[in-house]
Amino acid sequence: MDESTDQIMTVSTSFHPGAHPVESDLVLSSSDGVLFYVHASTIEKASPTALPSFLSFSTSGIKEDIIPIPEPATVLNIILHTIYQSTCAQNLPTSDDLIEAIDRLPRFGIEPSTLVRPDTPIYQLILSHAPLRAIDVYAMAAHHDLRELAEASSSHLLAYSLETLSDEMAAKMGPFYLKRLFLLHMTRTEEAKRILLQPPSFHPVTKECSFEDQRKVTRAWALGTTYLAWDVRPGLSLSRIQSVFEPLVSNMECTACQNMVKKRIREVVTGWAAVKVSLLR
Numbered sequence: 001m002d003e004s005t006d007q008i009m010t011v012s013t014s015f016h017p018g019a020h021p022v023e024s025d026l027v028l029s030s031s032d033g034v035l036f037y038v039h040a041s042t043i044e045k046a047s048p049t050a051l052p053s054f055l056s057f058s059t060s061g062i063k064e065d066i067i068p069i070p071e072p073a074t075v076l077n078i079i080l081h082t083i084y085q086s087t088c089a090q091n092l093p094t095s096d097d098l099i100e101a102i103d104r105l106p107r108f109g110i111e112p113s114t115l116v117r118p119d120t121p122i123y124q125l126i127l128s129h130a131p132l133r134a135i136d137v138y139a140m141a142a143h144h145d146l147r148e149l150a151e152a153s154s155s156h157l158l159a160y161s162l163e164t165l166s167d168e169m170a171a172k173m174g175p176f177y178l179k180r181l182f183l184l185h186m187t188r189t190e191e192a193k194r195i196l197l198q199p200p201s202f203h204p205v206t207k208e209c210s211f212e213d214q215r216k217v218t219r220a221w222a223l224g225t226t227y228l229a230w231d232v233r234p235g236l237s238l239s240r241i242q243s244v245f246e247p248l249v250s251n252m253e254c255t256a257c258q259n260m261v262k263k264r265i266r267e268v269v270t271g272w273a274a275v276k277v278s279l280l281r
Helices: 040-046 050-055 073-084 095-108 121-128 134-143 147-154 167-197 211-229 238-250 255-274
Strands: 026-029 034-038
Touching (some): 050 095, 073 095, 095 121, 095 134, 121 134, 134 147, 134 167, 147 167, 167 255, 211 255
């Protein structure tokens, strides 16, 4: 407790005195009163403009004083862990806090692309949030030109409806990444249609199964294709494809026709699985 202000101060569980081998020489205070004991040299190593940016919030202009940082502890904690290249997963940060922290890095003289790389803990932590917050992670990555993160998160956007994309989100990701996202959806949709349209091959005519009999198989396949094509999506699942075409087999008396349909289903599933699922690959 500070007797002069009678105010209780909280100390960070990750950046407290003695948390690192070298004694800290800089103390930051979050907007909600949490103290972070850090090292000027580590901040300076992250970017030549980082330390002056942090010191700019000092009322006295010297680093020996406690420097008030206009960020809540949850966000400042992520920023510092990112600078130190250490994980903050143990603090269970929310997706919103992670995104806000990366968006705030330029405020402290740091380009996100220099610290958010595939081999860093912060990259892996943000990516772990992508399955549930894909569009937000993608927009943040696009905004800061984090190509690897944008690519990895785009694979979780196949089921996302682009019609619901807000103007604000589109503006944040910028024209290049917005275009790439639309192209990913368009390419996968067209590929799905192309793959599905090819019907099963004919087998040699037999007494039990004539050419006309096999044409019925082709028409049945076309109906299934039409059914899927009405609502084909970039995120069309393999199980969905199988659920439409596999019932055709059970309705056939000709074993050769059954085998040709099964073969074609396998080809469709294999072909669709091979279509790219992210925008930059």
